[in-house]
Amino acid sequence: MTGAQILIKCLKREGVEVIFGYPGGQVLPIFDEIYDMDIKFILTRHEQGAAHAADGYARATGKVGVCIATSGPGATNLTTGIANAYMDSIPIVAITGQVKSSLIGNDAFQEADVTGITRPITKHNYLVKDVKDLSKIIAEAFYIASTGRPGPVLIDIPSDIQLADAEFTWPEIVNIRGYKPTCFGHPGQIKKAAKLIAEAKRPIIYAGGGVITSAAHLELRKLAEKIKAPLTWTLMGVGGFPGTHELSLGMLGMHGTAYANHAIMESDLIIAVGARFDDRVTGRLDAFAPDAKIIHIDIDPASISKNVKVDIPIVGDARNILGELLEQIEKVPNTVEWLETVENWKKKYPLKYKDGEKIKPQYVVEQVYEATKGGAIITTEVGQNQMWAAQWYKYDSPRTFISSGGLGTMGFGFPAAMGAKMGCPNKTVIDIAGDGSIQMNIQELGTCVANKINVKVFILNNGYLGMVRQWQELFYKRRYSQVRISSPDFVKLAESYGAVGIKVTGKEEVRPAIEKALKIDNTVFIDFHVEPEENVYPMVPAGEAINKIIGGLA
Amino acid sequence: MRHTISVLVENKFGVLARIAGLFSARGYNIASLAVSETLNPQTSYMTIVVAAQDEKILEQIKKQLNKLIDVITITDFTKKEHVDRELVLVKVNYSTKDRAGLEAIFNKYIGKIIHHQDDTAIIEAVGDQAQIKSLLDELDKFGIIELTRTGKLAINKG
Numbered sequence: 001m002t003g004a005q006i007l008i009k010c011l012k013r014e015g016v017e018v019i020f021g022y023p024g025g026q027v028l029p030i031f032d033e034i035y036d037m038d039i040k041f042i043l044t045r046h047e048q049g050a051a052h053a054a055d056g057y058a059r060a061t062g063k064v065g066v067c068i069a070t071s072g073p074g075a076t077n078l079t080t081g082i083a084n085a086y087m088d089s090i091p092i093v094a095i096t097g098q099v100k101s102s103l104i105g106n107d108a109f110q111e112a113d114v115t116g117i118t119r120p121i122t123k124h125n126y127l128v129k130d131v132k133d134l135s136k137i138i139a140e141a142f143y144i145a146s147t148g149r150p151g152p153v154l155i156d157i158p159s160d161i162q163l164a165d166a167e168f169t170w171p172e173i174v175n176i177r178g179y180k181p182t183c184f185g186h187p188g189q190i191k192k193a194a195k196l197i198a199e200a201k202r203p204i205i206y207a208g209g210g211v212i213t214s215a216a217h218l219e220l221r222k223l224a225e226k227i228k229a230p231l232t233w234t235l236m237g238v239g240g241f242p243g244t245h246e247l248s249l250g251m252l253g254m255h256g257t258a259y260a261n262h263a264i265m266e267s268d269l270i271i272a273v274g275a276r277f278d279d280r281v282t283g284r285l286d287a288f289a290p291d292a293k294i295i296h297i298d299i300d301p302a303s304i305s306k307n308v309k310v311d312i313p314i315v316g317d318a319r320n321i322l323g324e325l326l327e328q329i330e331k332v333p334n335t336v337e338w339l340e341t342v343e344n345w346k347k348k349y350p351l352k353y354k355d356g357e358k359i360k361p362q363y364v365v366e367q368v369y370e371a372t373k374g375g376a377i378i379t380t381e382v383g384q385n386q387m388w389a390a391q392w393y394k395y396d397s398p399r400t401f402i403s404s405g406g407l408g409t410m411g412f413g414f415p416a417a418m419g420a421k422m423g424c425p426n427k428t429v430i431d432i433a434g435d436g437s438i439q440m441n442i443q444e445l446g447t448c449v450a451n452k453i454n455v456k457v458f459i460l461n462n463g464y465l466g467m468v469r470q471w472q473e474l475f476y477k478r479r480y481s482q483v484r485i486s487s488p489d490f491v492k493l494a495e496s497y498g499a500v501g502i503k504v505t506g507k508e509e510v511r512p513a514i515e516k517a518l519k520i521d522n523t524v525f526i527d528f529h530v531e532p533e534e535n536v537y538p539m540v541p542a543g544e545a546i547n548k549i550i551g552g553l554a
Numbered sequence: 555m556r557h558t559i560s561v562l563v564e565n566k567f568g569v570l571a572r573i574a575g576l577f578s579a580r581g582y583n584i585a586s587l588a589v590s591e592t593l594n595p596q597t598s599y600m601t602i603v604v605a606a607q608d609e610k611i612l613e614q615i616k617k618q619l620n621k622l623i624d625v626i627t628i629t630d631f632t633k634k635e636h637v638d639r640e641l642v643l644v645k646v647n648y649s650t651k652d653r654a655g656l657e658a659i660f661n662k663y664i665g666k667i668i669h670h671q672d673d674t675a676i677i678e679a680v681g682d683q684a685q686i687k688s689l690l691d692e693l694d695k696f697g698i699i700e701l702t703r704t705g706k707l708a709i710n711k712g
Contacts, residue, residue, distance in 0.1 A: 115568060116568075116571065119568075119571065119572060119575050120575055120576075120579045123623075124623040127567065129567070144623060176623060177626055178563075178564060178622070178623050178624055178625050178626045179623045300621070301617050302617035302620075302621055305613070306614060
């Protein structure tokens, strides 16, 4: 078999259902095999779209997403998507063509040192030097991408390797001596954690993306209910705990709810599950939760005590550890008074916005929630749209909120929605976008229409790069520098691609437009003309303690 | 504070770049680095002297190194009984009348002349950091023209 044939056979063995990609000179042998393979192939309009789509697919399904591109520019176009997946620990395998082995290092046409470029943004990468290693490398790549703390793995395959012959062998077991992720928590540590929980007076659970990765949502809920602790989540943790639950405090951090921030600051015990104490969450570190002891459950030992000092670290898979912890907890703390305090914060500082005659972006998101009855997969772009989507839609189950957390990649939401829809064809998939972000990967309209990928894009069009404008308003004396952005006529644009476009300028048209869009079996763009200078609140200025909330509502 | 760690890695293409890249990306400093194959040609030892302000950073460095797939084990010599050595080659000003003076230094410390030509000599010395430092202090008066050193190697006692 040729290297290209081996590759396709391996992808089949790995259970790959769909590949997102773009052809080119150095992947011709692979695309010749793709011509008659029985895995779905989605030709995107840009390699970045392929990487984000693979990422969105992985986030929606929990499976490994796969994308493919040619050497040089094809590969460099993937890199933003790879970095995005890396920051959010998303399992994708990226396959790139490379110039012939004999030409590597010669500045050949469309050559780039892709393993060099992607080394700091992949969990691991490979340059295939011998076709005999190919199947082993592919098996390892999928294993590494999907286990432990997941992440992207890149395989760079020179074109001569794609053509070279080898016998097909398949490693049934992958054994990498330098890679043995810890799955089960240390029993002694879990016992200590149970003891600390029993002694707590003001416990809070702080849940991150690890809950979703390890499918620990049921155990998490049981824990919160058992110890009667309020629970807050990170942007990556949205959906890991029901947003409608009485113990839920919503998101914390820079744009978290005031009550979540007050609660974590005043807590005496933080149970962190699959979260990494990111600066957007902790605010000023030396002022963060001064009275709290910290139990930190995480699969990545390097995440523990990286930013904050942890009292009880437990390394391992969140689901396993929470299951074990639930059994170990005999005595539960009395949190009646604490829950009352938290309830008072909820009443005093509710999440709210000032509604008006113009369309408020928050109102649009609320209407999307009601129209979909909370049942959709929501993807977001980055900026204000992302925060409003996280704040005003209530997510009750994991893998229903898909957003670029760590890297903050504008242009992510639309291709990610495409990937999510490919993975979950029976779900309604909506990208909540801004007019700036959507223009960063708008070419994927072509992909959606050509492949009948029915996603909805709801643009909160305020004519600004809204989040940057908000910072300039608040911290740069309203000197609006390069944040006014023009847009095409989104309706005509959508139509020119063969999709459907709807323009909404009046508040009363919001709900009907959403209802209409949801009924159309095609890609739909709705261009919501919203209040131009609406801000995302609550807000904690960067570098401040997270109870120093601005916005008049806290 | 300087710490010596030894990293056993897969002897694969690009491993050095992975390690070096990790240090530069995360802002850690490498004071010295020595790399060579082990008895098993499939693995290499990298002996790295890192400059870490505190224990927390050293811990992070070890954890981050451990995350690399090609890293097999890490040994931190900070709290371990071990011996360490460094090789240094020093070119000094030299004339035959210096011979006795140099011999006296070599008797007291370490080192030997391995080559001399015209008015320079090349001295080789193997020792621990303190020995090398003493030697270099002594050689200073002869006028050191050039020097090169390997970086530290370390091995466990027992």
